Amino acid sequence: MTTSTDPTVVGFPRRTPEEPLPLSQYASHREQNGLVLSHLPNGVPIWLVTRHEDVRAVLTHPKISANPDNEGFPNVGETMGVPKQDQIPGWFVGLDSPEHDRFRKVLIPEFTVRRVRELRPAIERTVDERIDAMLAAGDHADLISEFALPVPSLVISSLLGVPPADRDFFESRTRTLVAIRTSTDEERATATRELLRYINRLIAIKEKWPGDDLISRLLATGQLTSVELSGVLLLLLIAGHETTANNIGLGVVTLLGNRQWIGNERLVEELLRLHSVADMVALRVAVDDVEIAGQLIRKGEGIVPLLAAANHDTEVFGCPHAFDPERSERRHVAFGYGVHQCLGQNLVRVEMEIAYRKLFERIPTLELAVPLDELAFKYDGILFGLHELPVRW
Amino acid sequence: MRVTVDSERCVGAGQCALNAPEVFDQDEDGIVVLLVREPREADAEGVRAAGDLCPSGSVTVHED
Numbered sequence: 182m183t184t185s186t187d188p189t190v191v192g193f194p195r196r197t198p199e200e201p202l203p204l205s206q207y208a209s210h211r212e213q214n215g216l217v218l219s220h221l222p223n224g225v226p227i228w229l230v231t232r233h234e235d236v237r238a239v240l241t242h243p244k245i246s247a248n249p250d251n252e253g254f255p256n257v258g259e260t261m262g263v264p265k266q267d268q269i270p271g272w273f274v275g276l277d278s279p280e281h282d283r284f285r286k287v288l289i290p291e292f293t294v295r296r297v298r299e300l301r302p303a304i305e306r307t308v309d310e311r312i313d314a315m316l317a318a319g320d321h322a323d324l325i326s327e328f329a330l331p332v333p334s335l336v337i338s339s340l341l342g343v344p345p346a347d348r349d350f351f352e353s354r355t356r357t358l359v360a361i362r363t364s365t366d367e368e369r370a371t372a373t374r375e376l377l378r379y380i381n382r383l384i385a386i387k388e389k390w391p392g393d394d395l396i397s398r399l400l401a402t403g404q405l406t407s408v409e410l411s412g413v414l415l416l417l418l419i420a421g422h423e424t425t426a427n428n429i430g431l432g433v434v435t436l437l438g439n440r441q442w443i444g445n446e447r448l449v450e451e452l453l454r455l456h457s458v459a460d461m462v463a464l465r466v467a468v469d470d471v472e473i474a475g476q477l478i479r480k481g482e483g484i485v486p487l488l489a490a491a492n493h494d495t496e497v498f499g500c501p502h503a504f505d506p507e508r509s510e511r512r513h514v515a516f517g518y519g520v521h522q523c524l525g526q527n528l529v530r531v532e533m534e535i536a537y538r539k540l541f542e543r544i545p546t547l548e549l550a551v552p553l554d555e556l557a558f559k560y561d562g563i564l565f566g567l568h569e570l571p572v573r574w
Numbered sequence: 575m576r577v578t579v580d581s582e583r584c585v586g587a588g589q590c591a592l593n594a595p596e597v598f599d600q601d602e603d604g605i606v607v608l609l610v611r612e613p614r615e616a617d618a619e620g621v622r623a624a625g626d627l628c629p630s631g632s633v634t635v636h637e638d
Contacts, residue, residue, distance in 0.1 A: 286586075294591040
């Protein structure tokens, strides 16, 4: 096995107010070996992978695992804001094939291109209702709390079959869970427990009185235990909120400055690539000695394929920091790659497309209510996005 | 141009059905279904995108 010269050790990558787009630092990492050594904020050493080709190689390598039970797995811990859920059965993002595939197979039918297309009218209604509510309330709003977060929340609630009367409970706990700046680790742990308890009750109800919803359909397959099902549902819930909300919020800011592209059919894909909100969520560990880009990664060493770095690789995307929906290259990895690629990606696409179209159609005078450089971006979380997005019309 | 698919490897991401709906579909279980083995020139761009975007390597495009 060949190894390159000693890798450089660099600081943990963080977007900063000076650099909200994926870091220019990534370009120099790519120019070196593409792989650099770094440390997580909690001190755990990791390999950062920054080239598009290498990121795809890591995410499909049979000897590189997503299972946090493996020795050396780079747990981000509480400082990154997401509660540790590794031990919840059904938390299948932390499983490798073939264990992972069993969960994925049961869920795929709920997220096919066709199924998501069937959800369009309901999503359009939800988006319209949120816009109605904003317009009725006045001439300004925080677009994150009034639109970007409620839209995915309402969509996933309706998909799961959460009764309308329970929505307040369900949403307030979810809000605590995703409001990384304003809630404490303890509050999020409590919210997780309460949500799991609620989900279990919901499962019990659906067992007795099945409806036309995802929970009832999954129960009908008989392929998951109820414990597994509750973990799966919690995962869908968490994964479906914050990521989509961040994408909608950041996308609106970009479109406010690029209105000529509104309505372009490749706009959503380009926004997903440009913002790459989940830059460092695909944590992995080598379960054997492996070689990536000529660099030996030893068994038990943690790996962080940087999705934003891959999506801004100049070898693949010309002028990567530019917002250009007409670019010919489509191979972004904003949803990850390999067997763990985001299950809900087609739902996210439709939610974003409808959200932008309706928002700019119905509120053509929409504009920022604060200067661009005063926007509150999430520089400290595991996902990039906006805490608040004050707009007026 | 010819296309082959390996449904055993498919993880149902649906990128093929999204980018080349004339050539690919998903069955009830979300697994790739090949509708056309030899796509028309008009579908070539979408088919290449499908091959390139498939996260599980289930779609192979042969440029004969």
